[in-house]
Amino acid sequence: MTINHQEIELIDSFEQIAVEIHPAAKEGSQAVAQQIAALIREKQAANEPCVLGLATGSTPKYLYTELVRLHKEEGLSFKNVVTFNLDEYYPIEPDALQSYNRFMKEHLFNHVDIPEGNYHIPDGTVPKEKIKAYCEAYERKIEEVGGIDVQILGIGNNGHIGFNEPGSNINSHTRLITLDNTTRLANAYEFPNMSQVPRLAITMGISSIMRAKRVILMAWGSHKAKIVRRSVEGHSTDQVPASLLQQHPNCQFVIDEQAAQELTRYKEPWLTGDCEWTPKLIRKAVTSLALKLNKSILMLTDRDYNENGLNDLVVQYGSAYELNIEQFNGIRDTITGWPGGKPGANLPNHPERSEPASKRVLIFSPHPDDDIISMGGTFIRLHEQGHDVHVAYQTSGNIAVTDEFVLRFIDFAVGFDKMFEIDSNKSSKVLEEAKAFLKIKKPSQKDTPEIRAIKGLIRRCEAKATCRYVGVEDNAHFLNLPFYETGLVEKKPMGEEDIQITVDLLQKLKPQQIYCAGDLADPHGTHKVCLDIIFAALERLKNEDWIKDCWVWLYKGAWQEWDIHEIEMAVPMSPDQVMQKRLGIFIHQSQKDVVPFQGTDLREFWQRAEDRNANTAELYDKLGLQKYAAMEAFVRYHFL
Structure with missing residues (x-):
């Protein structure tokens, strides 16, 4: 889409805050990092401190990675930098896994030369009766250094900035607040379960944020698109705290194309010129x-x-x-009951090729249940129609197994040995030690390697049972990509070993059709890393003869669906096929009833899948097409 000057003026009539859009989060974060680096150097030249207001969470991770790179590779010094963080959970110990104190040290402070006394993070251990005085002192510290030069913000799904929830007054200062339940749900992915998400937090107030000389709010991903539009194009109201930034004299939103999708210039560009x-x-x-x-x-x-x-x-x-x-x-023409192509049929507008009639198909599943949840109907149909279907489970998915579920399996394994008088002292010892650890495990404590292995085995067995249910038990491949195996929600970036494992499998199978998760709304970020690994592997193999005949289809996961205009292949399902898929999802018992790290959606995965597939079918019906019980949707990825 090309934009002329008249169109820019029309965009301004919709957007009340300056918006800078980048292709992806990484590029947007690098642009912000360059702005911060320029300010730091400018202040250094003037022998002045550079005061930054910093945010935490998933949004600024790339920003901090780039600032660390600029320090290590381009000599950017932080000796004149003074920082104030927006918020912290309350109560929480500074070394807890979910503490923002720990987050900042792991992602930024421990990797640059900022003096220890120059960074300030709200203290989650201050006695409650002293909180008010502590918050007032926090504000005074900001004033004493001349105020914040640049305030970095993220944005919550309900429009909160910092932890200023809807209804927060524009004149509010640093204070202890009660977290909105939607915020707790959104942050639940950081904790083993909802009950352990703090109900309180210390946050800088909206007035504190508005006093910053400049504000940069970053937002990445399609799940932020609606609230970005409300904040930028809607009325300025305390019910959407980020919209109050319309009143700031120097505020900019830096977002990626996914987060921009609801803006008028993207959603209805014909209205902007x-x-x-x-x-x-x-x-x-x-x-x-x-x-x-x-x-x-x-x-x-x-x-x-x-x-x-x-x-x-x-x-x-x-x-x-x-x-x-x-x-x-x-x-x-996007609708087809033949996702692998219809043999012997001359259908030039069909989404897939008719030949070869029997294809070798490889389904990449980021977690051990994404295959059946996201495209279970298509998975089953591909096998029934005679294709050689393989599934590659990219990660172990071990962090999504509850401790209680592990204890249940340990009790079974130990009881089994005793019942049949099997002499397995070594395994019994390992299981008893694991059981003892779980009894004293703290909420913020990482699992031992043995427990992670047990959790991974539970999910592996469920995945194999799903393949057995479909009829492809011998075609399950467990990649256990190393980037995932940290034992924490926080994962490592993709590495060479991850790519090579994927390249090796592709070379071994030489598939004619690949399915992979294009769902970037996964709150863990695992789907995004898994997709990047596949793309990197395909890039390395693009000159191979076999890959020229390979088509790649992207499916969405449990979190969202393709927009109707994007869909290039829609596979319909009857009510019986919907039930067949549901029973396949039920095999993953460790993910049923209580799902750890599930994000803001309280529905179980089978419910999300059925609602999403039914909604897709309903949209086709509304547009005047055939009515089906459900549909699974795909978009083709052209990598050559």
């Missing part, structure tokens, strides 16, 4: 209009297009009728 009408944008415009007016595509009229800023399309096609027919047929 002239735009380049690509086939994808035309489909987006037509489907959006049909759903907005609650009409099927074939019922849209010239007047509908004209009254909704889409007159250009009617002019281009000559009439709404011609436009409607083209788009209806295009969406109709």
Whole structure:
């Protein structure tokens, strides 16, 4: 999409805060890091301190990684930097795994030359009766160094900045607050379960943030898109604390393309001025209009297009009728009951090739249940239609097994040995030691390697049982990619070994069709790393003869679905097939009823999957296509 000067002026009429959009979080974070580095050097030249307000959570991780790189590789010194962190859980020990004190040291302070006395993080151990005086002293420290030069922010799904929840007054100062339940749910991925997420936090107030000379709010991912739009384009209201930044004289949002999807310039660019009408944008415009007016595509009229800023399309096609027919047929052709291609059929508009009739298919599953949750109906159908289906489980998924579930299996294993008088002293000793550790394990304590291995084995057995249920038991591949094996929610970046393991499997199988998770809304970040590893492996193999005949399809996970205009292959399911998929998901008993680290969605995975698949089918029905019980959706990735 190209934007001219008139379009920029129209964008400004929608966006009340300056917005800078980057392709992805990494590029956006690097841009912010360069701005901070320039300010630090400018202050150094003037022999002045550079005062930064810092945030925690997943949003600023790339930013801190880049600042550390600039220090180590380009000599950026932090000796004149003074920092104040936005917030901290309360109560919490500074060395707890979830402590923001620990977070900042691990991600930034321990890797640069900032003097220890120059960084300030709210203390989660201050006695409650002393909190008010402590918060007032925190504010005075900021004033004594001349105020914050640049305040870095993230944004919560409910619009909170820092831990200033909806309803926080614009004049609020640093204080102890009660966390909104949606915030606790969003942060639950950091804790073993919801009951251990703190209910209180110390946070700088909105007034404290507004006094910063400059504010940069960063937001990454499609799950932040709606709240970004409300903050930037909606009314300034304390019900969306981030929207109050519209009143700041020097505020900028730095976001990625996923977080920008709900902004008018992305969602309805035709309203911001002239735009380049690509086939994808035309489909987006037509489907959006049909759903907005609650009409099927074939019922849209010239007047509908004209009254909704889409007159250009009617002019281009000559009439709404011609436009409607083209788009209806295009969406109709995405529907297929033959995800591996229909053998012997000449269907030029079919999503997949007819030949070879029997394909070797490789499904990459980031966690041991993503295959059945995300594309279980397609998985089963591919096997039933005669394709050689393999599944590669990329990670062990061990952190998502509760301690109680481990104890249940330990009791079974020890009891089994005793019942049949099996002499297995060594294994019994390991199991008893694991059981003893779990009894005294602290909420913030990392599992031992033995317990992580037990948890991984539980999930591996469930994955094998799923493959057995589908009929491909011998085609399960457990990659156990090293990046995942930290024992913590926080993972390592992808490494050479991760890529090579994936390359080796691809070379061994030489698949004609690959499925992988394109779901970047996974709160753990695991799906994103797994996808990057696959892309890196495909890049290395792109000159191989076999890969020229390999097609890659991306599916979404339990967290979200492709937008209707993006879908290139939709595989329908009958009510019986929906039930068949549900029973396959039920095999993963360790993930049923209570799911650790589940994020903001309290539904079980089978419920999320069924609701998502039913909603996709409903959208097709609303557009005037065939009505099915459910649909699984895919987008093709062109890597050559």
